[in-house]
Amino acid sequence: MKRFGFLLAAGVALLALGQPAFAADANVFTPATLKASSDIQAKALAGSGAYGFVESLTVRVGPRLAGSPAAKLSHQWAEARFKELGLSNIKVEPFTVDGWERGIEHASILSPVAHHLHVTALGHSVTTPPDGITAPVVRFDTLEDLEAAPEGSLKGKIAFVDKKMNRLQDGGGYGEAVGVRGKGPEAAARKGAVGLLIRSIGTDSHRFPHTGITRYADGVTAIPAGALSNPDADQLNRVLALGQPVSVKMVLSSQAMGPLSDANVMAEIKGRELPDEIVVIGAHLDSWDLGTGALDDGAGVGIVLAAAKIIKSMPQAPRRTIRFVLFGAEEVGLVGAYAYAKQHAAELPKHQAGTEADFGAGPVITFNANFRPEAKPVAEAIGKALAPLGIVPGRGSSSGGPDIGPLAAQGVPTGGLGLDGTDYFDYHHTADDTLDKVDPKKLDQATAAFASFAWLAAEAPMALGPVPKKAE
Structure with a gap:
């Protein structure tokens, strides 16, 4: 057990905070299935x-902006990796996406004192005029405060929303703060603003500074929107605290690409008994x-490719098909x-389960599931099998991950x-x-x-669903 070191320490820490222990497995899985699961873990821990x-x-690819030439190169890279792993039914399934390209990014305080600000355009932001926008700044604590501003009160001004994100191990602070990134430009434009700056999420x-997608509403003027790094947001606050009008210039030359x-990109390990039933493990x-x-x-x-490599190396294929999807x-x-x-x-009715790895590089510290009630013993048995890795029950129900949401x-x-997302949003x-990192x-x-x-x-002795449909 000593080889799990910090993993068990993480589990003990969470248990000390009141997390329950996993219930007994009630003989849900055969000894052979549990032995295989243990072997999979051992192989991964030895070097996945x-x-x-x-x-x-x-x-070999680098950053992979949606719809870009690098994204296309990543599809070719993924297809090649799946082939090297010897997986079957390899597919590249195309779709259309609205393209966008980042350009020049600059912001600075011009008066009452001059300061350069580190800024980045929010994803899909419209461009400023070539010479940029220079305007007075009006600060708001939250998106709700911006939305409550009087009509027309921001005419000819730049709105600055200063919502701070809380650091939480499960990343819960992100959901509390991110709304301003998506809805801020529309809210500011409705009040007459010519631009928006937000504190980075x-x-x-x-x-x-932290980028991320933003949204524009039909019938509302689209205005340029950028995020300031947290230290630069702090500096803008200090200048505003001087009590004098503050003028900022911002230049963002991003553009839509149509x-x-x-x-x-996906591939499979075909199930030995129930090949038409599918477990999805994904990433983007x-x-x-x-x-x-x-x-x-x-x-x-x-994680997805290494999991495929290890499962493919097992003496027998899983009972159901495991599909590895790179969204x-x-x-x-x-x-x-x-x-x-x-x-x-x-x-989709034959999808046994779905999960996604999209929250950094680990370790995994909690497990929960959203299975049909009759399959609760399976969820508890899986939790018990994961416990040696230092994993304890998570609170609430499972979403499976962002790309699993539509499923x-x-x-x-x-x-x-x-x-463990303690420092994930330092880099996100x-x-x-x-x-x-x-x-x-x-x-x-x-x-x-x-x-x-x-x-x-994939080995479960019963169907895990369907579960009641819910809003995405």
Whole structure:
């Protein structure tokens, strides 16, 4: 047990916080199935190879903006890796995505004192005029405060929303803060603003601004929108606190590229007894363009490929088919996930379970599931099988991951393998999302968890669904 070291320590820490222990497995799985799961974990912990896949993707392809030439190169890279692993039914399934390209990014305080600001355009932001926008700044604590501003009160001004994100191990602070990124430009434009700046949706204190997709509403003037790094947001606050009018200049030359082609890439290990029933384990291939997408979601891609390698090496195939899906265009609105759900609608009732690795490089610290009530003993037995990795029960129900959401909405059962996100949002969507942030040993543990979950879900003695359909 000593070889699990920090993993068990993480589990003990969570138990100390009141997390329940997993219930007994009630003989759900055969000894042979549990032995195979244990062997999968041991192989992964001894060296899963996941880090090598992340390195290859981030070096040979680099950042992979949806619809870009690099995204297409990533599809070719993924197809080649699946072939090398000897998987079957390899497919590249295309779909269309709205393309976008980043350009010049600059912001500065002009008065009452001059300061350069580190800024990045929000994904799909419209461009400023070539000479930029220079305007007074009006600060708001939250999106709700911006939405409550009087009509026309921001005419000719730049809105600045200063919502801070809380650091939480499960990443819960992201959901509390991210609304301003998606809805802020529309809200500011409705009040007459000519531009929007937000505090980055991140937990770091470095001068790396965080990008991410934003939205524009039909019938509302689209205005340029950017995110300031957290230290630069702090500096803008200090200047505003001087009590004098503050003028800011922003230049963003990003542009729409029109409809472009993207794709999901997938492959299978065919089930030995129930080949028409499918367990999906996924990640997303695309990334933002500032870093190399090592954590988001190169690490998930590495986990999926390493899990495929290990499961393929087992003496016998799993009972059900395991499908390894590398989704495209997740960052710009789950476009690949919706395409998958549409293209595979006829077989969704035969999807046994779905899970996604899309929250950094690990380790996995919690497990929960959204199975039909009759399959609760299976969820408990899987949890018990994962416990030696330092994994404890998670709170609430499982979404399975962002790209699994459209499947869950159609009643597909999900498994939630909660990765430790304590520092994930220090790097998320920034130029600092690079390979040096990936710990190979933690990635091995995450691979052990995802691979053994996929194996056990495929081996389950009963159907895990369907579960009640829910809103996406």
